[in-house]
Amino acid sequence: MSLSSFIKKQFIDILEWTEDTEGVLAWRYPMEDNEIQYGGSLTVRESQVAVFVNEGKVADVFGPGMYKLTTQTLPVLTYLKNWDKLFESPFKSDVYFFSTRIQTGRKWGTPQAITIRDTDFGMVRLRAFGMYSYRVTDAKKFYTELSGTRELYTRDDVEEQLRGIIMATMASSLGTSGVPFLDMAANQALMASKIKADFTVALERYGLGLDEFNVSSISLPEELQAALDKRIAMGMAGDLGKYTQFQVANSIPLAAQNEGGLAGVGAGLSAGMVFGQTMAQGMAQAMQTGAGAAVAPVAAAAAAPAADAPEARLEKLKTMLDKGLITQADYDTAKTEVLKKLIG
DSSP states (O other): OOOOHHHHEEEEEEEEEOOOOOTTTEEEEOOOEEEEEEEEEEEEEEEEEEEEETTEEEEEEEEEEEEOTTTTTHHHHHHTTTOTTTTTTTTTOOOEEEEOOOOEEEEOOOOEEEEEEEETTEEEEEEEEEEEEEEEOHHHHIIIIITTSSSSEEEEHHHHHHHHHHHHHHHHHHHHHHHHHHHHHHOOOHHHHHHHHHHHHHHHHTTTEEEEEEEEEEOOOOOHHHHHHHHHHHHHSSSSSHHOOOOHHHHHHHTTTSTHHHHHHHHHHHHHHHHHHHHHHHHHHHHHHHHHHHHHHHHHHHHHHHHSSSSHHHHHHHHHHHHHOOOHHHHHHHHHHHHHHHHH
């Protein structure tokens, strides 16, 4: 081994990460047996954070910029190493770079239906899908809670854990929101907003920040969909006519599949019409009760003279003759008496 190779292996002058691999969130600088040259440079690019770790403990954290590595720029590491101010020799330390770029277009979903509590239906099982984006906001927490000492930690690694967090957050958020599921399902933006608020809090523990979260689709089990359809149908009962039309429209296709089914629909429709007519007559009579009671004496007084009028008696006699209730002779005699009263 040449002298230049030996020196290159032993001392590192420049620490940097070019992020040449897509989807990497944390990368450990390959130290091997090398030591960092005192006074060397550290380059941290925009959307990066560098962390120095000594014997498993996070020491100094550097944001974007270029740094000369001395005891002044590494205060925590200096304290942990018990270096004095005159320290000028190479030193050992693990250096990790973290990408703080927003990871966009990440898909989430519920492979299995999750169960949530609902104020209307008690328990609801649903599946949902959408997209979200996030980024590393606290490299120290991210290192401590997730990435650890691994050489590489990718977004696939972190999203494996995030899936479980999303499921738990959804069940908790929707179950304790107090908002009926029907309202949530009708307004996916409302659902996404509620989940996002709780999911943001859950991610903070891991040094992650949630940028966007949306719900693109919701799938309900067939039995719940049927229950929703019935609920909509019952809501139409406020207008009895519309509800009857709705019931008939839904009954005819079903009845047509069975022998004699349409006859049953006809009988049911007839019964419904009779019921409706009876209700209408009852309401009309109720509305007229007050007025009828007031005009009854007047009507009776007017009806009595009308019944005794000669013309009315003659019509009654003719009707009785036509029905065979009286003979021709009886009719003629009664007619003569009436005419005598009429003409004097």
